[in-house]
Amino acid sequence: MKTNSSAFFRKKLQEKSLKVTPQRVAIYEAVVELKNHPTAENIIDYLKINHPNIAVGTVYKVLDFLVEHGLLEKVKTEKDFMRYDAVLTNHHHLYCAETDRIEDYEDDELNALLNAYFKKKKIKHFNVRDIKLQITGNFYTNLKTH
Amino acid sequence: MKTNSSAFFRKKLQEKSLKVTPQRVAIYEAVVELKNHPTAENIIDYLKINHPNIAVGTVYKVLDFLVEHGLLEKVKTEKDFMRYDAVLTNHHHLYCAETDRIEDYEDDELNALLNAYFKKKKIKHFNVRDIKLQITGNFYTNLKTH
């Protein structure tokens, strides 16, 4: 899992002739490992354990760098912090404002529906590049009774 | 136009037994007048002309207050600033990352499509409250040649 994402990451950087540094690998893996679309702060905390020497500024710079080169995506919520996502496939987000939890939501039928709609309906004065749904609401757990 | 939105706003506050202050009215109207989903800073600048005595802190407090009471909505982009929207009907956003322009996109057919989809497709462990599309791309203008 970790080695897989690391190998993928190194390969991607090398394809683009970008330097593979231990910091870039560690920060990318932190985003992969931290499931809940982490903030820069989450990543900094996480790295303290295994990579205590990575500077705060480096985390911000590397995150920007990785977004710029398409290896991470920014995720925006109503809160002030920017969050990051290593999943690059066409997907949407379930978001709970109370708990600030984000989960990926991927469904081929939904994507097909949206593609069909936007193929038919041209928007005046706008070229569509990407469509993302933010589905706001509440997560709940079924309490098992046994 | 301005008087209409002002009357609507006053009525809304009074219905909820919330105080109608000149600052609240001015800040709300600034969001209505400033079309491009303004930031707090945009609002502060705009208010300098006609309401030079409104404090910066007040703008932030009132914006939070109005979001909390459902009179404004927060809009977050890839940039760092929070932005505000006075349009409360079910709508989506066209967003251009290069120019940071946001436009509302409202289409009954799209909303019907989404409602139908989410009525049929129940998401496990999640109650949907609101669905918002962020449509990323580029605005363009047809250059007229005559």
Place this chain on the structure above:
DNA sequence: TTCCTAAATGAGAATAATTATCTTTGAGGA
């Protein structure tokens, strides 16, 4: 393998948006 160079990193200061504090003011009910 070693050297070289531009690019990346580390450390910490600087910035800027937002929040907090605390005193004064005023909206709106009595």
Place this chain on the structure above:
DNA sequence: TCCTCAAAGATAATTATTCTCATTTAGGAA
């Protein structure tokens, strides 16, 4: 008109992020 509590003003404090600059290093060349 008065009273009271919430709202606003002024400004200090906070905090996420950016900047600066000296040092280090990845990766290509010799």
